[in-house]
Amino acid sequence: MTEQLMVKQERAARTRDTLIRSAAEIFDREGFAVASLTAITTHAGVSNGALHHHFVSKAALTDAVEGAALARLMAVTEAVLPLGASRMQVLVDVTHRLAEALRGDVVLRAGFELNREASRPPHADLCEWWRRWVEETLKQVEAEDELGPGVVAADVVNAVVAATVGFEVLGARDAEWLSASTVSRFWRLLLPTVVPARLLANLDPDGPRLP
Structure with missing residues (x-):
């Protein structure tokens, strides 16, 4: 060449x-x-x-x-698990990284916005890809016995996806919905209801610990 x-x-x-x-x-x-x-x-x-x-x-x-936005979303979720870190902490940290990326990356924001465009089917379904990633991570959380008694992983998936996608939608009008403090408050509310008390003290709702 x-x-x-x-x-x-x-x-x-x-x-x-x-x-x-x-x-x-x-x-x-x-x-x-x-x-x-x-x-x-x-x-x-x-x-x-x-x-x-x-x-x-x-x-x-x-x-x-949309394809470029999906690549950016995949990069957000490509977290290297630190030695000894729990999968639940990874989930917390990645939601923080997603909110940060949405605040600063117009291509990622546009990809989510285009997915909601009723006049055309999505070329790359970011919301569905994100849901599958959260679902797979919660399966690992469950396998590592990081969910409290009686907590159903699918219910946690629904809560996390609904909240994070909702923050993205609301953040289009008010950036505060994508702030680190908003994500932290969500996890402070959710973690005590889904994580065993013995593990709660080791989890940081403020994340991120990931590189």
Whole structure:
């Protein structure tokens, strides 16, 4: 591969990433329905021809935004478990990381917002992926005997997913819903009802302990 070709490919990749981010910013600010390709290209500082070189339609660009958002969500949940840490603490910490990412990453926010767009089926279902991750983590929590007597893992999954997705929705209008203090208060309320008393003192609702 020649140096000239490598430079051309790198430039194309940067343009594609710029268009995805610009689309996310326009979707986040104006909403999917009214966002135009012209507004996106103007915001990105590229021509319509450059956009159509990478994306044949608004639908294709929207799918790319959702795909990029899913990649960011997966990165949030790729937690390295510290030696001796519990899976419940990992769950607490990852919810904090998710809220932090939603506050600062417009592509991730746009991905969740696009999932709620009634006029189109989701290309990458972030909410469902998040639900499955929480479900798998709670299965591990249950296997490690970190749930209290009579606590059903599926009920905890429902509570965590409903709360975190709800924080994302409400955070679109008021960033306080995605603050660390909001997530901490949620866990201070939930942990005593789902975790055995013998383990409660070892859990930190304020997280995160993950790298």
